[in-house]
Amino acid sequence: MAKFLTNREENYSQWYNDLVIKADLAESSAVRGCMIIKPYGYAIWEKIQAELDRLFKATGHVNAYFPLFIPKSFLSKEAAHVEGFAKECAVVTHYRLKNDENGKGIIVDPTAKLEEELIIRPTSETIIWHSYKNWIQSYRDLTILINQWANVVRWEMRTRLFLRTTEFLWQEGHTAHATREEAVEEAEKMINVYAGFAENSMALPVIKGSKSESERFAGAIDTFAIEALMQDGKALQAGTSHFLGQNFAKAFDVQFTDKTGKLDYVWATSWGVSTRLMGALIMAHSDNNGLVLPPKLAPIQVVIIPIYRNVDQLAGMSGKVMKIKSDLEAVGISVKYDDRDNNKPGFKFADYELKGVPVRLAIGPRDLENNTIEIARRDTLTKETIPTDNLTAHIQALLIDIQENIYKKAHDFRKENTFYVNKWDEFLRILDDKGGFIMAHWDGTAETEEKIKEETKATIRCIPFDSPDEDGVCVYSGKPSKRRVLFARSY
RNA sequence: CGGGGUGUAGCGCAGCCCGGUUAGCGCAUCUGGUUUGGGACCAGAGGGUCGCAGGUUCGAAUCCUGCCACCCCGACCA
Structure with missing residues (x-):
């Protein structure tokens, strides 16, 4: 796969x-x-x-x-602000180009220099x-x-x-x-x-x-x-x-x-x-098959893939498919019917998995005969064949279930990878092992924070709002601390 | 900006060390046919300023110099 x-x-x-x-x-x-x-x-x-x-x-x-442009003088009015952004600003210095007199191409016209340079906004405060x-x-x-x-x-x-x-x-x-x-x-x-x-x-x-x-x-x-x-x-x-x-x-x-x-x-x-x-x-x-999108943000929530032996058979099922599609759309579900004849179903299955489409319906001759449809979910990669009665309600419920399941998976992952750490060697071991969130005591000083960053590349991601008061000692300095903070290596 | 790597058809690569026919291969594309319940097959066809610019040479994808872009590792950050 x-x-x-x-x-x-x-x-x-x-x-x-x-x-x-x-x-x-x-x-x-x-x-x-x-x-x-x-x-x-x-x-x-x-x-x-x-x-x-x-x-x-x-x-x-x-x-x-x-505006996109900010006069240079504006940026320097707030001291900390300019300090923070100065090193990463793009600057507009001229407003005109002209043909190069000595050759091909165009050059910046030196006579068109701006009185005051314009910064392309790094933020707009x-x-x-x-x-x-x-x-x-x-x-x-x-x-x-x-x-x-x-x-x-x-x-x-x-x-x-x-x-x-x-x-x-x-x-x-x-x-x-x-x-x-x-x-x-x-x-x-x-x-x-x-x-x-x-x-x-x-x-x-x-x-x-x-x-x-x-x-x-x-x-x-x-x-x-x-x-x-x-x-x-x-x-x-x-x-x-x-x-x-x-x-x-x-x-x-x-x-x-x-x-x-x-x-x-x-x-x-x-x-x-x-x-x-x-x-x-x-x-x-996402996983090794591709993107996994939560239904609420998926541009296509349901894809329908027809399975057929010849174009006549395809034409024969399009009535049923269009009905399914419009029923789903009527309740606000975005649906794509992929009846392209130049790809086989297997290719389409893999392709929509790569693109993270939450639900895939496959319908073929057997389904037409039995009044069933194959329904596959992206998050679990499972599929089942169900009767087409109440399909719309079924899919509505399924999309909700997928949304919740994706959240639950991410939540479980975070739970399994959040560690309450009290000893420095354990702090190091967890970071070297597999990373994750580390909840540890910190003495509240910038010096300690900096040293931890230098030694481990881990930073204080935040001081969680809901972390309870708790007496402890700083995982690095051993000084007293009232509260755990969240450490991790970050993007 | 420092260290390492890569750049050849839309994509992935071989060829480069050791210069020499018409630059190959796979995928994709197009045409025709057979197919279609998990990435189809056969036959044929089209597609290239070998990243860019100089240089060496009778001759450069191949050697030399400079530049550019991308990827990985650092310093900076949402």
């Missing part, structure tokens, strides 16, 4: 690369580090977008759009807060709850399809509030929205928590994140939400008059998820 895929157990990262290409999700482009998201991959992203957009709007947010200054004078102008769907550019050294690309697609929420409490509440609310989306739609269990100071977003007071465990034992940060305090309001002088007539700086949050979610989706569930 899967003779075109690298074996997952032999070489996980090669398996991932193969899968992205072979399942026709994306490919690398002529531009270093930038990917082409192909129609099938983009269809999954559109489903992700649609559901997130619905959730944002349900929580009171509206969409808007801000600065340009958005520059605008918010004009929008906000009084408490009556608050709260602002804006989201934008956009592309951003971060000039990365090393890229991988979906997981880290120079240009990527994302959404970024930018909110403005009158009080600290309200902004903190917003940041927490959005990390919960992300966690809910990951678990319900992506079937991906996540750990919610705060970032340590060194892992925090450049310019944030507090960063919340959701962390997921991939099948190779590495963690992947799937979404972040930041409480920005008054840092950007101060940098861009955004003040408002409160109800008592007092002037104060505005409180801010920002939060985002990116096409990296595609990487999480792929790595969390």
Whole structure:
């Protein structure tokens, strides 16, 4: 099986690369580090977008759009922010090309140099807060709850399809509030929205928590994140939400008059998820036969494959198939009927498994005779032949069951690969062995965090919200600690 | 940006060390036929600036130099 895929157990990262290409999700482009998201991959992203957009709007947010270009001076207004992003910014210096006088081709016109260089946005806090200054004078102008769907550019050294690309697609929420409490509440609310989306739609269990100071977003007071465990034992940060305090309001002088007539700086949050979610989706569930997509995000939920001896026989079953298809579509299930005559059924079976289609129906002469259909599920690779009566209801229930089963599998995997560790040698042994999540005590210092990172490449993924108070000693330094934090090697 | 590897048809590769007919093979594609319940078979056909640019040579896919891209390993990150 899967003779075109690298074996997952032999070489996980090669398996991932193969899968992205072979399942026709994306490919690398002529531009270093930038990917082409192909129609099938983009269809999954559109489903992700649609559901997130619905959730944002349900929580009171509206969409808007801000420019791709950011004046260089904006970026430097917030000290920590510029510090964090300066090393990975693409810069526009000119606005015109001309024909090369001494030869072929075109060159940058040196007379068309920009007065002030433009940065291609690595994120939009600065340009958005520059605008918010004009929008906000009084408490009556608050709260602002804006989201934008956009592309951003971060000039990365090393890229991988979906997981880290120079240009990527994302959404970024930018909110403005009158009080600290309200902004903190917003940041927490959005990390919960992300966690809910990951678990319900992506079937991906996540750990919610705060970032340590060194892992925090450049310019944030507090960063919340959701962390997921991939099948190779590495963690992947799937979404972040930041409480920005008054840092950007101060940098861009955004003040408002409160109800008592007092002037104060505005409180801010920002939060985002990116096409990296595609990487999480792929790595969390897929197997050696290919992609495994949760039904809620599968562009095709059900594929129907006809089995026949000749075209007359194919024509003879199309009436029945079309009825099945329209019945399924009537209840909102996306169905593809693959009646291409140039591939055999076996090829199609393998192909839709590679593409992760949750449910496959196969119908042939025997089924027509017996009023049955063969139904196969991608997650378990099992199949059964059932009567076609009540097929629609059966499939509706099956899709729900598959969604839950995929989640359960990922959840069980995480449970089996989460270790409560108290001794340093055990910490090292687990990381060397198979990785996973390590819950261990930490003394709370950046020095210890840094040393652990140097010695093991493991980092503090987050300080989980729900990790209980518990007296212990730091797994590295032996100093007292009140709480366990989540360590892992990460993407 | 450092170390290693690769670049030959849409894809995967051989040929390169040791320069010399018309650059091969498998898959895919096209045509015709037989097939179709787990990646079909037969016959025929088409498809190449050998990554790019220089150089050495009577002659370069092959040797030399530079550049570019991709993959793996590090430093940076969502």
